[in-house]
Amino acid sequence: MSARVCAAPGVSGCDADGVCVHGCIRHGAVSAGLEANKQPGVDLPARPWLWQSEQLQTPPLPSVRARGSWSQGPSRIFSGLAQTCNMGPLPHMVMRAGAWAEPPGTMQELFSLNHPGQMAPASFCPRSRGGCCIPGPIELVGVSPRHRVNRLSGEMAIPYYTGRMTDWIMSEDNPSAFVRAIWAMSLLTVGSAVTEFVCDFIYNGTMNRIHKRIQSRVFSSVLRQEIAFFHTNPTGDIMSRVTTDTDAMSEALSQKLSLLMWYLMRGVFLYALMVRVSLRLALFTTVGLPIILLVPKLSGKFHQSLAQRVQESLAKANEVAVETFQAMATVRSFANEDGAARRYGERLQETFRLNKQEAAAYAASMWTNSLSGLALKVGILYYGGRLVTAGGISTGDLVTFILYEMQFTQAVEVLLSYFPSVQKALGSSEKIFEYMERVPQISPSGTLAPPDLRGHLQVLNVWFSYPGRDDTPVLKGVSLELRPGEVTALVGPSGAGKTALVALLERFYEPQRGRLLLDRRDLREYDHQYLHSQVGLVSQKPVLFARSLHENIAYGLGGRSRQEVTEVARRANAHGFISRLSHGYDTDVGEMGGQISGGQRQGVAIARALLRDPRVLILDDATSALDTESQLCVEKEIFEGARARRSVLLISHRLSTVERADCILVLEDGQIREQGTHRELLARRGSYWSLVQKQLNGNNGGRSEDGLDASVV
16 A cells, blocks of 8 residues: 655644645655565564644554464564555654745755755655655665665674574473574674675765755855845854854754764654563563653753853954964064964864863763663562563563663663764754854845946935944935036045945945935846946955966956956056066965065956956055056046046045046035035035145145145045
């Protein structure tokens, strides 16, 4: 007979027949067919075990005669169990879903053993907010239930034959039974070992694949977050979640979950055999189970809380290390290496203190497990001896039961001993899945990508405050316009809001009020990749990556030829210094571009922006470190290029650059105070005139070449 099954009947997203209401996956029919295994002397069930809605129907174990056909009984029993259990998943596992930051199906692919794009044979509903049904433990590791049961059959038959050997020794009859028992035990031992190797090999390979997918999904989810996420969450904390926590969770899955699954199956089968040998001893064992279940559970909760605190402390230590390494030049210039080392040591000391507490909690949990298990063994030996004396069971049955019980207790002890490790993994995974499920506050959901964008950018009455500082607006009703073919300069004192305005134009943040339009369409309507291919940004301190100069200039584009890269490098006056390098465009610039100078980094960044040929180009003090020759070359590209094909927003402290702009905007205290050409603003003798006077005074005072302070203009 066959039946439709569901790994999670009654769970949101799956109906009682195991059919996902969203049309995801329907489990296949499960056929039973154990009639062919019936043998004389063994009463096998006429029906298999079937998962049905809200209940599990379990047939009685086969009854086996102790004499005559006992040497064949266990092999048929376990053969039947192997076929019976090869029919579907264990009880489903439910994972918290929350709001998914990834497209439906991502987590299914995460736990799938198939190649990307193929569906795993399990019930999974990514749209269900009450819980998502992921594959059960057996399907999760990709190990056939038949392999598991075959291994169990080999190990569990040994106590059976040991008991029969004991009866033979006590009665000294039927010598051939002794020989058969020895041969059966030997063959089953070898078969069990081979099956164990296959299971472990498949499982470990699968868990390594899952670890890679988890770490990749966490990293991808972090990359989708808004810029404010990286400003409010320390870099060390993010790095800890992506690396340390995923490693801890993967270790628990690969090393602990396999044993938990294995010993769970052992426990179920062993208890069934214990009931067959002696129901009274099995009931006595059941009464003692709460002792070894409840006590460790209480200690496990405390250990879980400590494990989470350890992970948080380690993240803070990582934050100090990352911050120090990123600002190593500053640390060195202040000769504060010892201070940085002390600060890192203080964070490590706190982690060490919590680790000691966690170790004590773990030891206490292990101790309670061992003590409770030992107490149960003593009670079973006493009660079993009374039953043998009273004639309730034979000596061989007692030996068989004790061997089964020892394995059963061992299975329970292993489950409980690794329970704290699983609790630790849960503590580590809390932040991991929080990151994976987090929905970005600025959603890149736009789809607009016109082929003929002009680059007309408008800022209309924009008010903006940084996240967490709503009472301190940075921009207050700012309105401006960038027209195609024109260069608009933006000047103002430090803290006026220039950087905030650039961040809004790049859509790093959303304004609280007002609108930003590109060709009269809201920026939110544009496709994420298209928008950033048409709006280029070069900052004062551009970031280069630890790769070749060619790869840095073609960053995010890919497939660009050397000729194209060389052309934009010439326009940015960067080709000269690049060609003088020993490896030319294949030279690795080092981490953060540390192998080249600041002016060279700016030249490479300008070339990188020009390669995209954006309709809107934003230069945020992007020429401050260039020499005179490079400055003139870039100015030519800025003004002549703008006349032909783009809008330019120029933020610069060089008067020679600012005064040539078509329109100059003066930003003070988050508001546009003045706007006009260089001559018009000088004639008004307002804020711009004051900035020019400070520059001239700086020249007279013999300050810098341009006499301008970057904090002023």
